[in-house]
Amino acid sequence: MFDSTLLEALRNARHLVVFTGAGVSAESGIPTFRDRLTGLWERFDAASLATAEAFRADPALVWGWYQWRRSIVHRAQPNPAHRAIAALANKVPRLTLITQNVDDLHERAGSHDVTHLHGQLERPRCFKCQREPDAPLPVPDESEAGRRVQPPTCLHCGGPLRPGVVWFGESLPVNAISHAFQAAEDCDLLISVGTSGVVYPAAEVPQVAWRAGATILHINPAPGPLHGERDFALASAAGNALPALLNSAFAEH
Numbered sequence: 001m002f003d004s005t006l007l008e009a010l011r012n013a014r015h016l017v018v019f020t021g022a023g024v025s026a027e028s029g030i031p032t033f034r035d036r037l038t039g040l041w042e043r044f045d046a047a048s049l050a051t052a053e054a055f056r057a058d059p060a061l062v063w064g065w066y067q068w069r070r071s072i073v074h075r076a077q078p079n080p081a082h083r084a085i086a087a088l089a090n091k092v093p094r095l096t097l098i099t100q101n102v103d104d105l106h107e108r109a110g111s112h113d114v115t116h117l118h119g120q121l122e123r124p125r126c127f128k129c130q131r132e133p134d135a136p137l138p139v140p141d142e143s144e145a146g147r148r149v150q151p152p153t154c155l156h157c158g159g160p161l162r163p164g165v166v167w168f169g170e171s172l173p174v175n176a177i178s179h180a181f182q183a184a185e186d187c188d189l190l191i192s193v194g195t196s197g198v199v200y201p202a203a204e205v206p207q208v209a210w211r212a213g214a215t216i217l218h219i220n221p222a223p224g225p226l227h228g229e230r231d232f233a234l235a236s237a238a239g240n241a242l243p244a245l246l247n248s249a250f251a252e253h
């Protein structure tokens, strides 16, 4: 079922980078951004929910929307794709996991040292002084999710807490993106899972790996065009493709 060159590339990988987007969590019931009908940015206006200006204008609206997203993630469970990625770490000498996702399903599936390029829902910080609260946020109450909710205030300066995610117009965490580019330069295989690849600079990560000579595998039910013999695609849902790939590459080895 899988191309033998691809299976060899996986078996022989010295450094594997797995680069994930919203599609890896879709089968856990977490909406993606750009899938028609179900994507968040098909249903909600990003400019009034995911920018610093929006938060300044209406903090309760923005906080409530992110509480709704937190409540979905809290109810969700990692799926076979997250688990297969965690299992892959034990099959190759080195695996770097880079995600654009703000959920914690990779961690809950057993992956360690996950690089979150776009921040994390569970890492809010003060909008004014940038400090993170000492205690984790309570799990959102179903009744407050999706309603206007005033954000909690910072115990140090009294400013409002903001979601710990990267909003449009903001820079990515410097350490995270430089770590991602270094790993992409160094890897011999990069598996891109469930991303539309349209948001920069994150979308450059596979491109950097490609230019550095790595083999690339895209796992996406709607893959884009391929660019050469080092470029592979599995047009399938991640929860099917990744466990099957892991099995084929390593079952008898």
Ligand code: OAD
Pocket: 020, 021, 022, 023, 024, 026, 027, 032, 033, 034, 035, 039, 100, 101, 118, 165, 166, 167, 168, 193, 194, 195, 196, 197, 198, 199, 219, 220, 221, 222, 236, 237, 238, 239
């Ligand atoms: P998108 O919603 O843009 O793309 C999700 C991709 O996942 C699409 O290409 C789908 O075809 C694919 N997909 C859907 N179901 C899948 C499945 N079961 N298995 C595999 N793939 C599947 O999400 P991202 O590419 O992650 O940024 O979006 C990138 C960034 O845009 C996000 O991190 C977010 C958003 O604005 C910030 O919040 C800064």
